[in-house]
Amino acid sequence: EVQLVESGGGLVQPGGSLRLSCAASGFSFSNYDMHWVRQAPGKGLEWVSAVGTADDSYYADSVKGRFTISRESARNSLYLQMNSLRAGDTAVYFCARAKYSSTWYYDYWGQGALVTVSS
Amino acid sequence: EIVMTQSPATLSVSPGERATLSCRASQSVSTNLAWYQHKPGQAPRLLIYGASTRATGIPATFSGSGSGTEFTLTISSLQSEDFAVYYCQQYSSWPPIFTFGPGTKVDIK
Numbered sequence: 001e002v003q004l005v006e007s008g009g010g011l012v013q014p015g016g017s018l019r020l021s022c023a024a025s026g027f028s029f030s031n032y033d034m035h036w037v038r039q040a041p042g043k044g045l046e047w048v049s050a051v052g053t054a055d056d057s058y059y060a061d062s063v064k065g066r067f068t069i070s071r072e073s074a075r076n077s078l079y080l081q082m083n084s085l086r087a088g089d090t091a092v093y094f095c096a097r098a099k100y101s102s103t104w105y106y107d108y109w110g111q112g113a114l115v116t117v118s119s
Numbered sequence: 120e121i122v123m124t125q126s127p128a129t130l131s132v133s134p135g136e137r138a139t140l141s142c143r144a145s146q147s148v149s150t151n152l153a154w155y156q157h158k159p160g161q162a163p164r165l166l167i168y169g170a171s172t173r174a175t176g177i178p179a180t181f182s183g184s185g186s187g188t189e190f191t192l193t194i195s196s197l198q199s200e201d202f203a204v205y206y207c208q209q210y211s212s213w214p215p216i217f218t219f220g221p222g223t224k225v226d227i228k
Contacts, residue, residue, distance in 0.1 A: 004162075035217070037219075044219055044220070044222045045208075046219065050215065094163070096163075101172075102169045104151070105168040105169075105210070106217075107174065109163050110162060
């Protein structure tokens with residue numbers, strides 16, 4: 001059974017840093033692109049970042065230069081290092097597995113980790 | 120950058136009725152479109168990919184159609200567990216990002 005479990009969320013002050021983790025199980029982690037998607041309170045889903053199987057990485061403009069995505073296949077884990085956090089980064093952060101079958105989509109998601117940026 | 124819009128923002132439907140949700144792309148995305156169901160406190164759930172292919176385990180009451188810029192998700196007979204927010208999502212190859220629509224909330228009439 002495919003499982004994605006996020007951890008590392010919490011309360012952080014503006015300008016602070018936080019590292020999210022996503023533990024993957026039930027599939028060959030190294031063979032899939034992995035993404036982070038967030039949902040701010042009362043808002044919709046927003047794509048944040050992606051890392052490919054060759055460790056190529058991509059970012060939304062809103063987080064570029066502040067967030068770093070990485071993966072560690074030996075630990076079947078995905079990470080999101082978030083620096084210079086702002087109130088606007090407050091959201092539930094989901095990790096998601098991207099799959100390709102004629103097009104790209106997310107076939108599995110984690111339950112999410114809440115990040116609150118506030119003084 | 121491709122912008123996704125969804126209508127209506129809220130759809131009030133009685134159990135057993137049909138619901139029709141729309142998604143529009145600002146430029147053609149071919150059939151690179153997926154639909155997700157999201158309930159509060161839960162992980163989003165993939166319903167449809169490739170505009171019209173049901174994901175594994177999704178009942179036939181859910182169907183997707185469209186191509187280019189206009190897409191539709193139809194729920195043929197709403198069950199109590201179907202009341203949720205529904206998002207469309209497109210994929211663009213360059214830059215390689217996923218873009219979501221703002222969502223349609225389906226609630227009980």
